[in-house]
Amino acid sequence: MEDSANLDSVQPGRFSLVVPKGTNVELGKLPGVGPKTVERLKARDIHDALDLLLFFPRAYRQTHRGLTGPELAQKRAEYAEIRGTIEHVKKAPRHGRAPTEVTVNADGQYFRLFWFNMKQTWFAKQFIVGHGIVAEGKIEWERGHPRMAHPTVKVSKTLGIKPVRSVKIEPIYSQMEDVRGATIRKGIEVAAKNVLPLVRRVLPEDIEREFEFPSVQEALAIIHLLPGVTYDDPQAYLDRVRHARERLVFEEFYTLQVDLAHQYAAGRRRAQAPRLSHKESGRELIRALPFSLTGDQKETSKTLVHELDSQIPMRRLLQGDVGSGKTVLAFCAAAVCAGSQHQSVLMAPTEVLAKQHFEKAKPLFDGLGMTVGYLSGTTSSSDRSQLLADLETGAVDVLVGTHAVFQSDVVYAEGGDRLGLVIVDEQHKFGVEQIEALLQKGRDPHFLAMTATPIPRALAHACFGELDLSIVKEKPPGRKPIRTVLRSVAARPRLYAYVKERVEAGEQAFIVFPLIEASDAVSHRANVLDRAEHLANNDLKGVSVGVLHGRMSPEDKNDVMDRFRAGEIQVLCATTVIEVGVDVPQATLMVIESAEVFGLSQLHQLRGRVGRSDLDSMCVVLASHQASADSLERLRAFESTEDGFRLAEIDLAMRGAGLFLGARQAGRSEFRFGDILKDSHLLEEARDFARRRVLGDVA
């Protein structure tokens, strides 16, 4: 690739073609493109000649030419050229809605042509009975007769020579209300003439050759059907268009993947990470667990322990379905780190989750003679100063907490040099800059990100190509499938009678609502405050019902969670604050009200709060009357599978990558041409090539 200094750079996250600096032409400088058109195109994010060249046709119109009238009459809803003689003309009346009509006789077959709102005298006047006419448009049928609405026409005294049978292809650009297709077309031709020859190759030649891709110039010429591109067989031409598009998609993916591979390589080249070699501490922690690891857990722990023992910082994304047991792997890594005289930090997105991690970690690390600290936004100021002091002296080995752990006054031991490992749980809940801020607390610490929102492989590669990927699929042994059922709200009385019965038999339940309190805007959606009170006084009378939602103070939240964990609260009515991470193994029932408002991945997370022991668990999703057909389809998909990876794919297909990833990380999935789902094979290939190119054969 050329030195990028002399090239117009690719806008981050937005693929563009590359030309020598200063040669990209602004729209207004293109001959024949007026100021009004410039304004209108700008409003659509088309600013210069390159943008215009990357504005692809929406479709290709195929128009039949040279067919006889009877042959044309076989074509329905297809574009064609009709050649015949004018048989009859009916002018539109001055008042009223009737159209101007012309009947054409083509080789004995009659066609009715008509136009609404063409009342000008000159229009009807051009049609003279007995003269020849060529009309181009879409053939439709109405009451057994072929017709054409608003065709473009040419009229002449005689018909002239009949063209050969052929299919004419034209690119059709998305209609912009106020910019005509022909204007876009002309702009593209001018842009092509002015800048296309200057466009540089980004894709290495050997890749181009391997895939038999056309050059960028050829690809764009084919896509826009620029003058000079010829074709005989329309189908073969459309295949070329597809291949040309793939070339640009590939180039877009490749550009990003090269960038990610450079980031990946840069992270490794620095090679300043502390070697964390005390594997025995990890083993000791695992021995102290009341269970043995699953196969997937064992394998991943080996990888982690191996990578920590290296000057090349680990950069790993650990993906696992809900309940697959990722937390103990994080603990194992933290134990190796502490055993190697370094500090680690485990950050979680909510206080409830951070607290839970802390409480699980504490006895385990105590047993190893290691110290765990806890820091959140609610830590009292005296506890906080003590903790910060202990952190700085190195008295704290493992810090567990929320966003508080990367605030500016938090200093790890030896000015951060002792921070050996950064772990981020539910990584998708954090922004890139937050994670970066935490990593900056140390000097090249090892990094472990964990996410329980399984991302399809291709998307993970597209979005997190700078990280290595580990997948934990296997669930701990003894887990029974969670029975999931979809019900309408009519089933409530029976459902809650059942919940009561099971709770009285000693089990615990979550009931999730989308809203905290009644809202006028969406009054039909169940809200937790009203419904919890209602349930406590009616269906669940005599049962201890607790409430948990995001607007409660952190102390109140902790208190409720503690009481639920202790079994003092039997039914917990909550909003999605319990969505991530919450682990109360004796809870076996999950009811989700107004379930249609949640995305599939979110539902899967919620369901993952039960089925965490060897007891039978059940998840009931209630759809309100307002649920649309689409959302019911989504809920049925949810009912049908418990496989988080499968659900993620369905979710992605239904909602698109942006919504799927959520606002925090949506930018990572935005491509100009490429579609992460449909073009996933190209994405994988582009990644392989980019990694091999940048990293050599190690990748």
Ligand code: ADP
């Ligand atoms: P997640 O992957 O969703 O973060 P957790 O780490 O919270 O899952 O683990 C879920 C539950 O499974 C916890 O109660 C944990 O103690 C338990 N667990 C983890 N690994 C095993 C195992 N190998 N055998 C039995 N239980 C396990």
Ligand code: MG
């Ligand atoms: Mg977890």
